[in-house]
Amino acid sequence: MRSLGSMLAAGLFLFSTVSSFSNNSTYYLNSYSIGSGSATNVSNSTYKGQASLGGVSSSNALGAGNTTGAGGVQTEQLAVPQAPTLSNGSNTYYNKLGITLNNSMGTSTYPTDVTFAIEIATTSNFTSPSYVQTGGVLGASPFYQAYASWGGSGGSYIVNLTPSTTYYVKVAAEQGMFTNTEFGPSTNLATVAPSITFSVSPNSLSLGSLLAGSVVTSSNVTFGITTNAGSGGNIFVSGTNNGLHSGNNSYTISALSGNLASSSEGFGLQGTGTSQTSGGPLSIDSPYNGSANNVGTENTSYTQIFSTANPITSGSATLDMQAKSATLDPAGSDYSETLNFVASASF
DSSP states (O other), X not given: OHXXXXXXXXXXXXHHTOOEEEEOSSXXXXXXOOOOOOOOOEEOSSOEEOOOSSOOOSOEXXXXXXXXXXXXXXXXXXXXXXXXXXXXXXXXXXXXXXXEOOOBOSSSBOOTTOEEEEEEESSTTOSSOEEEOGGGOEESSOOOEXXXXXXXXXXXXXXXXXXXXXXXXXXXXXXXXXXOOOOOOOEEEEXXXXXXXXXXXXXXXXXXOOOBTOEEEOOOEEEEEEEOOXXXXXXXEXXXXXXXXXXXXXXXXXXXXXXXXXXXXXXXXXXXXXXXXXXXXXXXXXXXXXOTTEEBOOOSSOEEEXXXXXXXXXXXXXXXEEEEBOTTSOOOSOOBOOEEEEEEEOO
16 A cells, blocks of 8 residues: 555646647647646626636747747637728718617627627727627627627617728627627728708799789799708798888788788798708798699798708709789889798708
């Protein structure tokens, strides 16, 4: 029995001091050993720690393009996400960017239980970064959620951004404890400046002769509007005289909202059509959306005649003017009205 005890002791001594080399054409293990190590749970309500027994004690360079990582957790790591795809809406987004995560790991996609976090900054070295939260708003801490929750292949938006600013974005992934990756390669794109363009044509037109008891209709006035405003835009009208005014006779054919055909006299505007290349749609607002001889009034206060609740490109709207005189109206060649058209956008 004494001899057996000596043999066991010698065996333990040899096991604890093993140090050798192992390699083949693919990998190289340099001076590995089993230490005395121990394992305990390190955790509280916020943090959890992981310890390994017999792992590599430090990172070492093994030559060009080859390094070792400390510990044995490297095998648990997910593939680092590739750069996401950004969109500024074909140069129309001034306060947001569209983002679509890259769900590919090369020959396969990430498992459905993998979650992703999005980091964003205005510098390429990510000085003072923020992190995208639910709803696309920015926060101070990384926020992880599933690929589908980030919009899947349809993507989602990062909102409340600054106009005319370049943003750099990158993504990290995790799949439970101790699997989170570093943030991967970044991509960048700029928001644009808020903009609105507006046109009116022609600048003047004639109603022709007013015949007592008959409704006279002008040719169309055409409006053009383009804006990248997130809440769209509107076109307003105001008048100088509240109708067709004759200075020579000190008389005004008053503007009204209603059916001119059943009125003794009056003047008003009627929207006749809208269109757009994209966005919108642009619509005619009441009471200017009537047909036949139903018109909307004008006065010295601005009144909305066309509107859209969304960004719009090459929006177009038309309206005509209709008037009716009464038999007892004083004759005159100077009946006129000056109309002011204004466009606004809701950024």
